[in-house]
Amino acid sequence: MARTKRGPAATSRRALAGLGTVGIVAGTIAITAGLSAPAANAATSKALQYTCTANVFGNVLDQGVWTATVTSNLPTQVAPGATLPAPTITAQVTSSTTATDTLRALSETAVDGTSDAGYSVSGAVASPGARTAHLTIPNTPVPTTGALQTAATGDGAAEVAASSTGTITVKVGDFKATIQTYKGTTKDLVIPVTCTLKAGQNTTLGTIAVGTPPTSPSSSPTSTPTDTGTPTSTATGTGTATSTATGTATSTGVTGPPIITDGGSSGSGLNGGVLGGAAVAAAGVGALGFGLRRRLSNK
Structure with a gap:
């Protein structure tokens, strides 16, 4: 393979890169010296x-x-x-x-x-x-x-x-x-x-x-919100759907592509309502499809 001839620009970039490395090393030495030296x-x-x-x-x-x-x-x-x-x-x-x-x-x-x-x-x-x-x-x-x-x-x-x-x-x-x-x-x-x-x-x-002077303790939240419930849905053969927010979303009697949820829930009433509504909608669509297939198969 033929060697590519480096021009002045490439040489300048290499020189600047070298200076940057020296600067990082020198900066590290300065920081170390500052930490080990007594206070001014x-x-x-x-x-x-x-x-x-x-x-x-x-x-x-x-x-x-x-x-x-x-x-x-x-x-x-x-x-x-x-x-x-x-x-x-x-x-x-x-x-x-x-x-x-x-x-x-x-x-x-x-x-x-x-x-x-x-x-x-x-x-x-x-x-x-x-x-x-x-x-x-x-x-x-x-x-x-x-x-x-x-x-x-x-x-x-x-x-x-x-x-x-x-x-x-x-x-x-x-x-x-x-x-x-x-x-x-x-x-x-x-x-x-x-x-x-x-x-x-x-x-x-x-x-x-x-010695090291005392530092004020960092603030931390006193409580961590938890989300104890995620919506579940159950579709019945009669075309009705029920929905309860009790844990992992599951579906019974419904075929089709899985429902992909994206993002987390903060456990607030708003997010719970949105997820619950989505579960009801998904269950309703599943039930409708299930009912149509039964009628077609009976004909």
């Missing part, structure tokens, strides 16, 4: 209020109410026994005007420093308890008016999920800071600051599901 991290934030004090020249001074917005990249779901990497934590802290007035009164022009931010981990975790995130405060100018705002960043601690399913809860705690002040570019004072959460706040930063 979700940035969660919590704005909280603190009552703060500062130790200035050995004197503990009230620094009013500070606000800290704590943000972290917590995973939404992990497998039982999985290792959770150390979360990155950012704290946007706005001091009170009183605290900033203290810095301005001391002729401080900028600050930086470090902060130990407390938080807790409880629930489905191998080692629940208190944690500390070590944050760094970048060099920040002291404003001429208003409150000082700083953005501290750092990492928390890595965790190991429990071997059973459940929920890990992460809550924000108190924090301490060591503030280095500057006059121009020269370091000046080191001011320890202690901030305590005001009572009555929801301090939950986020929750992590351990």
Whole structure:
């Protein structure tokens, strides 16, 4: 047999088919990777209020109410026994005007420093308890008016999920800071600051599901309609026909091609009536034919 020469169109189709196969395989790999990989991290934030004090020249001074917005990249779901990497934590802290007035009164022009931010981990975790995130405060100018705002960043601690399913809860705690002040570019004072959460706040930063999250049960019908009767017909030799819906359609004394029914019955009154009427009609035709044959045979 002579070989058929494939033109450019055939070659293009083969190339597209090959690319389609590669795409299917790559898609399968991507789906598998998505199922086996832990759920993506979700940035969660919590704005909280603190009552703060500062130790200035050995004197503990009230620094009013500070606000800290704590943000972290917590995973939404992990497998039982999985290792959770150390979360990155950012704290946007706005001091009170009183605290900033203290810095301005001391002729401080900028600050930086470090902060130990407390938080807790409880629930489905191998080692629940208190944690500390070590944050760094970048060099920040002291404003001429208003409150000082700083953005501290750092990492928390890595965790190991429990071997059973459940929920890990992460809550924000108190924090301490060591503030280095500057006059121009020269370091000046080191001011320890202690901030305590005001009572009555929801301090939950986020929750992590351990294991497969519960799914709502699929709805199923509470009852299944049943059809307990299909029409039957009986033809008598006198040309009368009776019909009752009691089961499988049968015919006695009637010859001829079988009656073929097509489709199902839902058991409703309408379908039952239609099938019953069809059975009566079929029985009547059978009876009529039977009677005609008897008269012809008697002649």
